[in-house]
Amino acid sequence: MSYNEILKGFSFDKEVERLEKQALLGVNKELKTLKSLGIQENSLILEVGSGPGIYTKILLDKFKNSEIVCLDNNTEMLKHSYEILHEDYKDRVSFINDDIMRSSLPSNYFDVVIARFVFQHLSYPERALKEIYRVLKPGGKVIIIDVDSGLWGLTYPNNQLINNLNNQLSAFQSNKNGNREIGRVILTMLKLLKFKNLDIDALINHSEILGKDNFRHNFDIEKVKDKSLYGMMKSYNDFFDLKNSSIMILKLVFYGEK
Numbered sequence: 001m002s003y004n005e006i007l008k009g010f011s012f013d014k015e016v017e018r019l020e021k022q023a024l025l026g027v028n029k030e031l032k033t034l035k036s037l038g039i040q041e042n043s044l045i046l047e048v049g050s051g052p053g054i055y056t057k058i059l060l061d062k063f064k065n066s067e068i069v070c071l072d073n074n075t076e077m078l079k080h081s082y083e084i085l086h087e088d089y090k091d092r093v094s095f096i097n098d099d100i101m102r103s104s105l106p107s108n109y110f111d112v113v114i115a116r117f118v119f120q121h122l123s124y125p126e127r128a129l130k131e132i133y134r135v136l137k138p139g140g141k142v143i144i145i146d147v148d149s150g151l152w153g154l155t156y157p158n159n160q161l162i163n164n165l166n167n168q169l170s171a172f173q174s175n176k177n178g179n180r181e182i183g184r185v186i187l188t189m190l191k192l193l194k195f196k197n198l199d200i201d202a203l204i205n206h207s208e209i210l211g212k213d214n215f216r217h218n219f220d221i222e223k224v225k226d227k228s229l230y231g232m233m234k235s236y237n238d239f240f241d242l243k244n245s246s247i248m249i250l251k252l253v254f255y256g257e258k
Contacts, residue, residue: 012076016052018217022117023055025214026205026251030145031062033201034114037143037255041065043111046135048100048128049118053081059114060089069110070095071103101127105135116145119186123177129193136258142195144254148183151202153249155239164235186254195256206248212240215247 039045043066050056050070059068070085070093072078078095085093098104100115101124113132119125132142149167187198207215217233239245 012080016054016080019051020054021214023058025210026203027058029203030251030253031058033203033253034062034143037199037253038141039063039066039112039143043067044109045069045112045114046071046105046110048113048115048132049121050081051077053077053085055116056081056093057085057089060085060092067092067094069093069105071098071100071105073097073099100131103131103135105131107134108137109135111137111140113140113142114145115143117147119144119146120180120182121178125179125182125186126189126193129189129195133193133195133258138258140258142190142254142256142258144186145251146183146186146254147180147250148252149180151183151250151252153247156244156246157242159239183252183254186252187256190254190256195258197255197257199255201253201255203251203253204248205251207240207246212245212247215249216240 041063043063045059045063045066045068047056047059047068048071050072051074053070056068056070060066070078070081072081072095075097078097082095096103096105100118101122113136115128115132119128122128129142136142187200190198205215216237239247
């Protein structure tokens with residue numbers, strides 16, 4: 001489903017808080033993976049769906065000689081990212097309000113394109129990949145971090161929480177033209193669009209290592225307008241009140257080169 005449609009159900013500040021938690025969850029392992037995929041210190045990076053700029057800041061601090069272009073079609077998110085990044089990073093970061101499925105970006109321009117938890121929300125992901133291919137330099141790298149409901153996670157004690165949550169979220173996103181099963185088709189789409197040197201990795205976040213509170217939904221659930229979404233979020237949070245409960249969640253990392 002469209003991310004902007006989801007955002008309508010929450011307050012902006014709470015959504016930024018949620019995205020900050022999402023960006024920081026297991027980030028050290030994620031950054032090691034980005035380094036292992038060959039991102040250089042002096043790269044020109046396009047961050048697709050950059051949101052409020054929290055992950056952008058992480059990238060700017062990790063790749064200290066790189067420049068990042070933030071691309072997002074939500075003006076409020078871009079404004080927030082400008083406010084938190086512009087003063088400290090100045091000419092290393094720029095902001096573009098545009099749509100990755102039909103952008104005005106120049107061709108053969110970027111060394112790296114990163115899209116983090118974006119593709120599950122796209123109605124036409126193949127259009128986005130075609131556009132990414134166009135704007136990458138020859139030999140440029142695309143890195144997509146996302147999920148697939150079939151591999152999303154497990155709980156202890158073993159119960160139906162994850163299965164029910166995944167099924168409901170998948171149906172919810174499908175009704176809004178999103179796809180929570182996007183993980184299983186990304187590599188195939190990359191191959192069909194002539195990306196080379198394809199690779200995939202899985203990163204695991206576990207509550208026994210990162211803490212239960214980092215997995216809870218922290219926005220005001222009582223204010224969620226959609227009843228089915230409300231039920232999903234409440235059941236998910238209630239699970240963490242169980243004694244000795246734990247969860248592990250998988251992030252999938254996809255890689256290709258132009």
